[in-house]
Amino acid sequence: MKLIYYRSSLLFAGLLLANCGAYLNQPVGRAHAKVGELTLKSKFLKDMPKPTEPVVAGVYNFRDQTGQYKNIETGSSFSTAISQGGTAILTKALEDSGWFTVVERENLGNLLNERNIINTTRDQFRKAGNETQTPLPPLLFAGVLLEGGVISYDSNIRTGGSGARYFGVGGATQYREDRLTVYLRAVSTTNGKVLKTVYVSKTILSQAISANLFKYVNFQRLLEVETGFTVNEPIQLAVKEAIEKAVEGLIIEGIEDELWKTNAGVGMDRQLVAKYNEEKSAEEMTLLYGRKQLNRNALNEVDFAGGVAVLDGDLGKKKPGYSFRLGYTRWLNKSLGLNLNANPMQFVSGSSYRNQLYAIDLNVKYNLLPDDVLSPQLYGGFGYVGDYFMFHDKEVRDESSFKMQYGMSLNYNLSDSMALFVYGEHHLSFDDTLDGIKSGKRKDYYYNLGFGLKYYF
Structure with missing residues (x-):
């Protein structure tokens, strides 16, 4: 207790x-008048x-x-x-x-009335013989x-x-x-x-x-x-x-x-x-609610990223391998662009399967908030994944396939020319040979997750 x-x-x-700061300065007594705050x-x-x-x-x-x-x-x-x-x-x-x-x-009428009173009074003094009284000078315009x-x-x-x-x-x-x-x-x-x-x-x-x-x-x-x-x-x-x-x-x-x-x-x-x-x-460049905007006019973008690749095929014990990506995007306007990626990666699955593959992806990319500092992007398209090196098997196996993919990235723009981003992708193969085994009716697919750096020019 x-x-x-x-x-x-x-x-x-x-x-x-x-x-x-506010809590420890509560009013506990009468305050005197003071000069206004700045x-x-x-x-x-x-x-x-x-x-x-x-x-x-x-x-x-x-x-x-x-x-x-x-x-x-x-x-x-x-x-x-x-x-x-x-x-x-x-x-x-x-x-x-x-x-x-x-x-x-603001109160010009009051000022003019007072000047009339002064001029009338001085005029009366002059008529009484006091020549020292002179009319008021003209107002400053x-x-x-x-x-x-x-x-x-x-x-x-x-x-x-x-x-x-x-x-x-x-x-x-x-x-x-x-x-x-x-x-x-x-x-x-x-x-x-x-x-x-x-x-x-x-x-x-x-x-x-x-x-x-x-x-x-x-x-x-x-x-x-x-x-x-x-x-x-x-x-x-x-x-x-x-x-x-x-x-x-x-x-x-x-x-x-x-x-x-x-x-x-x-x-x-x-x-x-x-x-x-x-x-x-x-x-x-800051909208209502503090949304900072960018003044980016660049139409070209290159990015380099790294992360993990997870194969979901016919073998059990799915394990993450590595994944790297080098990409280029040509923006048609602020929101729509064409993207090409080269993606070497390693698949690890089962008790001993380990293989390095490469992928080429062609995507259509859509930027949801192109002028915001934090901007999500959606993309999807078609590609190809194939063999790169063989380590465990001497026989050359056909571990390649055409595929389709879709994904999403979240960009944090450091400036008009640089950005950090994280991404997640789902790649759907048209074949069942990415893990070297053809079994069942379901095709192989894999996920890519990672983060990287973008440069706009």
Whole structure:
């Protein structure tokens, strides 16, 4: 009983410590107001090289365009899912970057009313003989207008979890992922031309972890313990990070299009653009749910693999022999290709049968997910298997046959030109002589299993 109790306690502690960062920082007292948290992009914006001259920008309204209300399990909520302060967040990001001089446009009516009051008051003082009162200088006008907003908020794009319970000890974890999308564009106030548009998405993660113990530790002594916590990524911080990423993209893509430039010179401009385009290219090759894509245009493929061959013939005691494969594939398009393999191998069967054979295979190959990092392939076709060397018998026996085969491989693409793969094949002979014995009505067949390396060119 004590042993079970100790094991239960260890499992219980392990579940808690798996995410101890959040668990050991639970709120136990009142917190004072503090400066708002930074995101991963906040420091990058502040550390960016400064422009030769800041761009005067106006933001009239950068709002939530989704109209989405907060998602709750029961009932309805009139609280919006996204912060309505997008203009304030964007203004802060523009200010932090140092690339823009932001002019007030969101509450322009208030500003104009206050200026009218000041000018009227000064005019009255001048009429009373106070000549020191002068009219206010004209307002600073914007060279570009920044428009856009949060255009989508998708709830529960991915949910899941896991749990287990054994003898009253259990734990569970759940997660939910939401997604928001931000568009930001710069518009020239001179001619109304849209200078640049950027698009940024950000996922929002919520996690819940719980652990419980419900067990009789002694006669009429029941121990019941339950704990857990939930961590929800703040939506406001997610909106802030997405907007800051959009501002970064707007600045660097503007440098690339020569709309503006840094004060550090052409070398720094090129370095910023190259790094940004590399990151952008990697992100554009990643689909929803983190599926990484490849940018492969090669039509030729060679592979080398090794593994085992298992003969299923008329002899008993089936044993694995070796198998090697050298293959070439010509892809007609990204999904369909023609494949030719040369396959030396050894069959081992019965008490003493051991023979080396070779096979030539011609296959049609189909790639199910040609652009994914993990891509399964199906193939099938016809071939020939024949004698290679004889070791145990001096008489030359006809151990050859035409055949058909089918198989499947799973590729893990290391890059656009290299891949590791594992494969399994079933080869169906048209004859009954692969093991040197012709017996019964069933033809001989064999399996090949192995792994190897591919090169695309």
